[in-house]
Amino acid sequence: MIVAEDYESVAESRRPHPAQRVLVLALIGALLLLPLWIYPVLLMKLMCFALFASAFNLLLGYGGLLSFGHAAFFGGAAYVTAHALKVWEINPEFAILAGVGAALGLGLVIGLLAVRRQGIYFAMVTLALSQMFYFFCLQAPFTHGEDGIQGFSRGKLFGLLDLADSMTLYYVFAAVFVASLFAIWRIVHSPFGMILQAVRENEQRAISLGYSVQRYKLGAFVMSAGFAGLAGSLKALLFQFATLTDVNWHMSGEVILMTLLGGIGSIAGPIVGAGLVVTLQNHLATSGFPVTTVLGATFIACVLLFRRGIVGELRHRLPAWRRK
Amino acid sequence: MTMILGMPLPVLTGQLLIGLINGSFYALLSLGLAVIFGLLRVVNFAHGAFYMLGAFTAWMLGQYLGIGFWGALLLAPLIVGLVGAVVERTMLRRLYDLDHLYGLLFTFGLALLLEGLFQHVYGASGKPFSAPDAMKGVVRTDFVTVPIYRGWVVIASLVLCLGTWALIEKTKIGAYLRAATEDATLVQAFGVNVPLLLTLTYAFGCALAGIAGVLAAPVFQVSPTMGSNLIIIIFAVVVVGGMGSILGAIATGYLLGIVEGLTKVFYPEAANIAIFIIMAVVLMLRPAGLFGKEY
Numbered sequence: 001m002i003v004a005e006d007y008e009s010v011a012e013s014r015r016p017h018p019a020q021r022v023l024v025l026a027l028i029g030a031l032l033l034l035p036l037w038i039y040p041v042l043l044m045k046l047m048c049f050a051l052f053a054s055a056f057n058l059l060l061g062y063g064g065l066l067s068f069g070h071a072a073f074f075g076g077a078a079y080v081t082a083h084a085l086k087v088w089e090i091n092p093e094f095a096i097l098a099g100v101g102a103a104l105g106l107g108l109v110i111g112l113l114a115v116r117r118q119g120i121y122f123a124m125v126t127l128a129l130s131q132m133f134y135f136f137c138l139q140a141p142f143t144h145g146e147d148g149i150q151g152f153s154r155g156k157l158f159g160l161l162d163l164a165d166s167m168t169l170y171y172v173f174a175a176v177f178v179a180s181l182f183a184i185w186r187i188v189h190s191p192f193g194m195i196l197q198a199v200r201e202n203e204q205r206a207i208s209l210g211y212s213v214q215r216y217k218l219g220a221f222v223m224s225a226g227f228a229g230l231a232g233s234l235k236a237l238l239f240q241f242a243t244l245t246d247v248n249w250h251m252s253g254e255v256i257l258m259t260l261l262g263g264i265g266s267i268a269g270p271i272v273g274a275g276l277v278v279t280l281q282n283h284l285a286t287s288g289f290p291v292t293t294v295l296g297a298t299f300i301a302c303v304l305l306f307r308r309g310i311v312g313e314l315r316h317r318l319p320a321w322r323r324k
Numbered sequence: 325m326t327m328i329l330g331m332p333l334p335v336l337t338g339q340l341l342i343g344l345i346n347g348s349f350y351a352l353l354s355l356g357l358a359v360i361f362g363l364l365r366v367v368n369f370a371h372g373a374f375y376m377l378g379a380f381t382a383w384m385l386g387q388y389l390g391i392g393f394w395g396a397l398l399l400a401p402l403i404v405g406l407v408g409a410v411v412e413r414t415m416l417r418r419l420y421d422l423d424h425l426y427g428l429l430f431t432f433g434l435a436l437l438l439e440g441l442f443q444h445v446y447g448a449s450g451k452p453f454s455a456p457d458a459m460k461g462v463v464r465t466d467f468v469t470v471p472i473y474r475g476w477v478v479i480a481s482l483v484l485c486l487g488t489w490a491l492i493e494k495t496k497i498g499a500y501l502r503a504a505t506e507d508a509t510l511v512q513a514f515g516v517n518v519p520l521l522l523t524l525t526y527a528f529g530c531a532l533a534g535i536a537g538v539l540a541a542p543v544f545q546v547s548p549t550m551g552s553n554l555i556i557i558i559f560a561v562v563v564v565g566g567m568g569s570i571l572g573a574i575a576t577g578y579l580l581g582i583v584e585g586l587t588k589v590f591y592p593e594a595a596n597i598a599i600f601i602i603m604a605v606v607l608m609l610r611p612a613g614l615f616g617k618e619y
Contacts, residue, residue: 066425113604116611120367120424121563125607128560132600139593249556253432260429292440299433303426304415 031174040170041238042282047177048235049278053258053270054184055227060256061265062188063220064200068123068252069110069130070228073103075247076133077229079143082242086152087142093157096233103229104222106133111221115214118203127249134247148243149236163237173234180227185267187223196220228255250292257295260302263309272311331589337468343585344578345474345543348481349375349536351577353558354565355485356532358573359492362505363525366416366427372555373438374530378404378537379546380442383453393456393542401534408530412523420522435552442548450545477539484535485574492570501525560603565615572615 034043052074059065077099084095110133114125137143154163163169187193199206199213207213236242245251254277262273277295284291306313353371360368368374381403382396391399411434419426454460455473463470492498504511504518512518537551544550565576580599587598594601606613 066428113607116607117563120428123425123428124367124559124563125603127556128563128600128603131556131560132597132604135596135600139596249552253436256429256432290440290444292436293444294440296433296436296438296440299436300415300430303430303433304418307422307426 028178031178032171035167035170040166044170044173044238045235046275046278047173048231048238049255049258049274050271051177051180051234052228052231052255053262053274054181054267055224055231056255057259057264057266057270058184058187058227059220059224060259061269062193062200063196063217063224065115065217065221066119066123066256067114067126067221067224068249068256069114069126069128069133070224070255071247071249071251072110072130072133073107073225073228074232074235074251074255075137075242075244076106077103077232078236078242078246079137079149081233081236082149082152082240083142085155085237086149089155091157091159092155092163092237095155096230096237099233099236100226100229103232104226107222107225107229108218111218111225115217115221127252130247130252131249134244134249137244137247143242143244146244148241150241152240154237154240169238173238176230176234180230181267181271184227188267192216192219253299254295257299257302259309260307261298261309263311263313263315266311266315269309269311273309276310333467334469336589339585339589340582341468341470341474341478341585342588343582344478345581346584347578347581348478349540349554349577350558350561350581351485351574352481352536352539353533353554354561354573354577355488355570356529356536357558357562358565358567358570359488359532360526360529361567362570363501363508364416364420364427364522365424366419366431366526367424367559368526368529369428369431369555370411370434370438371431371529371533371558372551372553373435374404374408374533374551375537375540375554376442376548376551377407377438378534379453379541379550380446380537380548381534382538382541383451383546386453393538397535397538400538401531404534404537405527405531409523409527411530412526416526417519417522435555439548439552446548448548450547450550453541453546455542473542477543480539481536484532488532489570489574557599560599562613564599564603564606564613566613568613569615572613576614 052070056067056070059067079099080102081095081099084090084098085092088095090098110126110129113129114122117125138145143149154169156162157168157172161168161172163172195206195211196216196219198209199211199216203213206216232246235246258273258277259270260273261276262271263269277298280294280298281291284294302309308316353375357368357371360366360371378400381400382393385391385396385399386393416427416430419430459473459476461472463472463475490498492501500511500516500521504516504521508518540550561576561580562573564580565572567573580602583602584595584598588595
């Protein structure tokens with residue numbers, strides 16, 4: 001299986017260590033204060049991709065399923081949210097819900113087909129189906145083809161909070177981000193998450209224990225699609241823009257890289273990975289250096305040199321981090 | 325004019341021919357993918373990149389060294405094969421003992437690297453590459469108009485596919501390869517140099533993609549993204565056919581090319597997604613693929 005070699009065992013991961021609680025609270029505190037020093041739009045972009053990578057990691061890290069098609073959920077939800085804001089002119093919270101709903105539906109359809117195959121075939125099926133969705137977006141009139149959907153306002157959250165103000169938007173993002181990560185953490189540590197990890201470790205044994213493995217995989221796939229969709233909806237809301245870039249297979253590759261670079265199978269890994277990749281892209285965008293080539297080289301280096309990812313390697317090398 | 329299903333015959337046969345040409349490339353590429361996967365258990369995401377590399381090498385040979393189509397058809401696959409051999413020797417072979425997904429991820433990175441590099445150096449726009457002069461004309465009959473070069477592509481790919489099949493099924497080295505696919509350790513114990521066989525197989529698969537790239541250069545334009553667009557379709561072809569059988573990969577490639585061509589006649593809007601829809605249907609009815617064995 002494609003997992004970090006020393007992920008937390010089931011028993012020890014049930015209950016967070018006191019030091020971990022303090023760390024999490026400190027990080028949330030930092031999240032609230034960061035926009036005082038760092039450009040909030042960049043931070044919000046980071047949160048979008050961190051959430052996207054966390055959603056992806058829910059499937060790969062805990063379900064052991066490598067999807068090569070997560071851009072479909074990310075970009076699909078972005079389109080629906082943008083369309084809802086622009087054409088239906090509904091409140092942003094409903095526009096986001098519509099985006100997430102679309103991602104869940106799409107996740108169900110693609111998931112139903114993809115869980116019929118395993119391993120590399122699963123990866124190829126998800127890639128092909130998301131490419132099909134890409135062609136759909138290319139041709140469907142509501143996406144406006146190459147132009148994308150743009151030129152809409154963010155509206156007022158619950159009819160009260162004006163999201164045109166970037167600080168207001170930032171705190172809404174921070175709230176959604178923390179809540180989503182908490183939800184993912186809960187899912188991973190719920191009985192459902194435990195069974196999912198059991199399926200990842202030994203599918204045959206899980207079947208012989210009477211679990212209907214396909215359903216658990218499908219459940220994980222749909223949830224992962226939903227969170228990826230939430231990330232996409234937030235991105236559309238942030239940039240007031242939804243384009244083909246978000247449904248392209250390059251985007252599916254990027255989210256894999258974020259997760260792999262940060263570390264598969266931990267909550268912190270994808271966040272670190274997303275932060276690094278987004279920062280790298282921002283740097284390279286102005287340097288004239290080919291972004292795709294650098295991403296490709298990073299990919300190769302990750303696979304060959306540190307398959308545990310940054311967080312995984314740190315945990316592995318600093319024994320104190322490995323709580324016994 | 326003869327009409328079939330409400331379509332003028334030349335339109336129908338014209339699209340069939342286009343389908344057959346696309347199918348030729350699908351067959352060549354999925355064949356290489358199947359050969360590599362059979363022995364190395366690596367899904368070569370970089371296959372599209374090697375196809376692009378073949379086309380670009382041909383273009384560069386012409387541009388910088390003045391080597392024509394025929395010289396390029398010989399040299400470019402050798403160069404691409406050599407690149408493949410180096411990749412296998414230096415990097416890919418470290419991943420054999422790991423989950424197969426790592427091979428897929430590694431070759432995905434390689435594909436991004438190559439595509440990005442060529443895009444950086446040569447830009448995103450396509451480069452024209454002309455067919456050899458002797459093949460510039462067309463053959464016209466009442467039923468169909470065939471540009472000579474395209475006819476030659478179909479024949480060349482058929483010969484290559486069948487040649488590869490014969491190489492694997494009928495020769496001694498092919499027997500080694502099939503034996504190593506079944507049980508590499510045992511074959512090594514018999515004194516066959518399996519690591520070399522792995523390198524050669526990967527190089528051969530890449531060279532096949534390189535030949536396809538050279539053949540494709542005059543039909544499509546030479547552009548950095550020509551491979552990545554194709555590889556996703558090839559994956560769908562491979563899911564439909566299953567990677568277990570060489571002939572299965574070839575047959576599925578041609579078949580899906582033709583189906584795609586016919587979709588262009590009857591329902592052009594769906595032409596892009598026809599293959600993916602077929603894949604979805606096959607997944608529902610026969611999850612292991614038409615010729616598939618599950619690994």
